[in-house]
Amino acid sequence: MDVYDPTMRRPFWHCASQAADEAEALLEHGFRVVKLRLGRATAAQDLAVVRAARRRLPDTVALMTDYNQALTVTEATRVARRGMARVYWIEEPTRHDDYAGGTGAKLGVGRQ
DSSP states (O other): EEOTTTTSSEEEEEOOOHHHHHHHHHHHTOOSSSEEEEEOOHHHHHHHHHHHHHHHSSSSSSEHHHOOTTOOOOHHHHHHHSSTOSSSSEEESOTOOHHHHHHHHHHHHHOO
């Protein structure tokens, strides 16, 4: 997973604990929103990163994710239901041109 550095020069690719370290380090620069780039080989790996970061960050810091269109509609719905309750934003979970699927994912998750 990667967490963008404060200058947005490049992403850092790390394991869950290292991504959480990077997310936490952003707070020292005054950031109050952290965005994680996801889309690893398995949803379990992505969830590990999200959970590690969320445990480290205060609740006052918004945690956002970006899947870069890596999930199917079924996966996106499952991910949103499991462990994403404290995530402010899930960006591009599915293909940008899958309009019917995107609607299905929205209806399948709903507001919490």
